[in-house]
Amino acid sequence: MAEVEKTADLATVISDLEKVVEEKPENVVARHHLGLVYRQAGRIDEAITQLQKAIELDNQSMESMINLGAIYFDIGETDKALALNQQALSISPKMAEAHVNIGLIYQQQSRVAESIESYLKAIEIDPKLLTAWINLTSAYTMSEEDAKAVEAARQAVTLEPESAMAMNNLAVALYFQGSYEESHESMEKAKALGYSVDSRFVAALQEKLG
The missing domain is CATH 1.25.40.10 (Tetratricopeptide repeat domain)
Known part of the structure; x- marks a missing residue:
């Protein structure tokens, strides 16, 4: 989802998505995108809530897992970020992006040998x-x-x-x-x-x- 450049536009997108979620609470796509725009707006707790709900509604929602993992990585909760990327990989083992994310998490945790292994797996999938x-x-x-x-x-x-x-x-x-x-x-x-x-x-x- 492309970032919204203007604050007014971002507020409008948030408002529109909030209405969709209110009317259709089971709409996974709407919750996923609402989580993304909340993150863009700096409303991190709300972003986490929406992405978590999207995953609860659809336990195959890999993009929600990846994006929620990115938030947790940004706020220093690397164990949660790792678990979410591993969950995405359990659904799609050849998801190169998840292998890169895991490598970055390992690197952040000073687990350098494991990070190298993860990056090499990603490259094997997508050179x-x-x-x-x-x-x-x-x-x-x-x-x-x-x-x-x-x-x-x-x-x-x-x-x-x-x-x-x-x-x-x-x-x-x-x-x-x-x-x-x-x-x-x-x-x-x-x-x-x-x-x-x-x-x-x-x-x-x-x-x-x-």
């Missing part, structure tokens, strides 16, 4: 899934597998040359590999693509380059 390659790069960097981090970063950049985050990840991976000149080139490309490069990384790279 062109950019987020999987981007997150895999950072996970390999965290585990100090520098050559693999560079390889994953290069794959991300190949898939999406205009991705500022992928380019920045490549710069970081190259830095830890000791390829400082190429790291600098990638960093400058990331900046040109609009990425706000960490000033500490810039300073560390400049020190290595002398």
